[in-house]
Amino acid sequence: MIVKLPNPVDYAVPFFVLLILVEMIWARRNAPEKYEPRDTLTSLGFGLGSTITGALTAGLVATLFYWAYPFRLFDIGWAWWAWIACFIIDDLAYYVFHRSAHRVRWFWASHVNHHSSQHYNLSTALRQSWTGFIAFGFIFRLPLVFLGFHPAMVFFSGAINLIYQFWIHTEAVKRFPAWFEYVMNTPSHHRVHHATNPRYLDSNYAGTFIIWDRLFGTFVAENDDEKIRYGIVKQLGTFNLLYSVFHEWIGIAKDVWSAPWRHKMGYIWRPPGWSHDGSRDTSDSIKARWRARQENPPTPAE
Amino acid sequence: MEGALGEIAKVAASLAAILFLAWVARQMKLGGDIRIRDEVHARQLADEVLCGYEPVDIALDKAGIGALLRDAQGRQMVLRRHGAHFAGRILDRSTESRLDQNFLTIGTSDRQFGKVTLNLGDKAQIWAAGLRRIAA
Numbered sequence: 001m002i003v004k005l006p007n008p009v010d011y012a013v014p015f016f017v018l019l020i021l022v023e024m025i026w027a028r029r030n031a032p033e034k035y036e037p038r039d040t041l042t043s044l045g046f047g048l049g050s051t052i053t054g055a056l057t058a059g060l061v062a063t064l065f066y067w068a069y070p071f072r073l074f075d076i077g078w079a080w081w082a083w084i085a086c087f088i089i090d091d092l093a094y095y096v097f098h099r100s101a102h103r104v105r106w107f108w109a110s111h112v113n114h115h116s117s118q119h120y121n122l123s124t125a126l127r128q129s130w131t132g133f134i135a136f137g138f139i140f141r142l143p144l145v146f147l148g149f150h151p152a153m154v155f156f157s158g159a160i161n162l163i164y165q166f167w168i169h170t171e172a173v174k175r176f177p178a179w180f181e182y183v184m185n186t187p188s189h190h191r192v193h194h195a196t197n198p199r200y201l202d203s204n205y206a207g208t209f210i211i212w213d214r215l216f217g218t219f220v221a222e223n224d225d226e227k228i229r230y231g232i233v234k235q236l237g238t239f240n241l242l243y244s245v246f247h248e249w250i251g252i253a254k255d256v257w258s259a260p261w262r263h264k265m266g267y268i269w270r271p272p273g274w275s276h277d278g279s280r281d282t283s284d285s286i287k288a289r290w291r292a293r294q295e296n297p298p299t300p301a302e
Numbered sequence: 303m304e305g306a307l308g309e310i311a312k313v314a315a316s317l318a319a320i321l322f323l324a325w326v327a328r329q330m331k332l333g334g335d336i337r338i339r340d341e342v343h344a345r346q347l348a349d350e351v352l353c354g355y356e357p358v359d360i361a362l363d364k365a366g367i368g369a370l371l372r373d374a375q376g377r378q379m380v381l382r383r384h385g386a387h388f389a390g391r392i393l394d395r396s397t398e399s400r401l402d403q404n405f406l407t408i409g410t411s412d413r414q415f416g417k418v419t420l421n422l423g424d425k426a427q428i429w430a431a432g433l434r435r436i437a438a
Contacts, residue, residue, distance in 0.1 A: 010312065017319045021326065028330045035332035036385040037324055044320040051316060055309055118387040123323070198353055229350055237382070237389035237415040289354045298356060
């Protein structure tokens with residue numbers, strides 16, 4: 001049975017706009033460099049394009065989810081606790097998706113869009129991918145349907161999760177009380193996730209609950225003594241929207257084309273930055289080099 | 303049909319909101335005017351571009367909008383301003399350079415990164431020669 005629930009994101013968008021305005025006023029007073037008009041325009045262009053591509057592909061994803069629903073293991077139904085369980089399990093599914101999106105280049109090619117700004121503000125939250133469907137990101141939520149959660153409930157939970165993640169993209173908020181920081185994903189935790197500082201790479205994948213990172217060993221706390229740098233390890237250096245959207249897909253195509261046959265697939269499923277001749281940097285190699293320098297700092301030139 | 307019109311209206315409203323926010327950001331003069339302050343700053347930026355990169359030679363643009371650096375392994379890096387931040391690239395054989403008195407224009411193999419023209423003063427000729435050696 002097809003159930004049509006309202007899309008919470010539609011109702012949240014006016015508040016997104018309002019909060020971005022408020023943060024811009026904060027930035028003007030405290031740190032004008034936290035926003036850059038061209039970067040903001042690019043981020044918001046990402047958001048609009050993502051909404052359009054999402055609407056165009058939503059029908060296909062819904063068809064798949066409704067096809068899967070009759071094969072469910074349990075009849076979970078619509079009880080109040082089912083909503084809570086769905087949200088929590090969906091958040092776990094998001095963690096798995098997000099971790100994969102940083103460790104498998106095919107998924108990264110889509111997710112990199114969200115990280116490609118050197119700024120970290122509320123407009124960055126709207127820098128969403130146009131190519132999520134091609135990257136098969138929706139596959140990670142499908143197990144919830146097989147488990148017995150109604151597709152409409154899964155989509156609704158995903159939307160609430162997305163809305164939650166909006167407000168944590170800010171430098172205007174420092175820390176919350178310890179109990180909140182322990183359980184919930186917060187601006188502090190998510191700043192770490194967006195950082196390119198070697199100590200922070202590949203950490204804090206949580207959507208709503210940071211407990212998943214604590215549980216699976218990917219949690220890193222923000223260090224107030226180290227200034228965070230945002231973006232990707234090879235900064236784009238352009239505000240060109242189309243290039244920003246497709247650059248990693250272009251990179252994959254070029255690499256697969258030019259690689260020897262036995263290494264072609266490696267450029268798709270291995271971590272971002274992997275190369276068959278070891279000539280490029282992955283987050284692992286950057287972290288290893290950084291750790292080595294921490295243990296044996298270079299001696300200053302005479 | 304009604305649903306499609308609703309979706310189009312949402313997209314139009316979103317587009318209007320985007321243009322409004324970008325206009326506000328411009329009116330507020332957000333972004334600032336960031337420059338490379340000195341060699342220490344250039345070193346820090348170079349390490350951000352490539353973790354562990356330790357320049358042994360640095361040429362700063364006179365206005366601080368970019369820099370050229372070389373490390374002990376002979377790897378040369380160009381830094382340039384990108385909005386309110388900096389971005390950089392290690393220069394390779396595809397690097398193009400053009401010298402015009404004190405001004406050195408550098409184009410990397412990454413076309414999207416664009417070209418950068420640096421005022422390096424009397425160091426420009428020496429660095430231009432260095433770049434020609436990479437391309438050779």
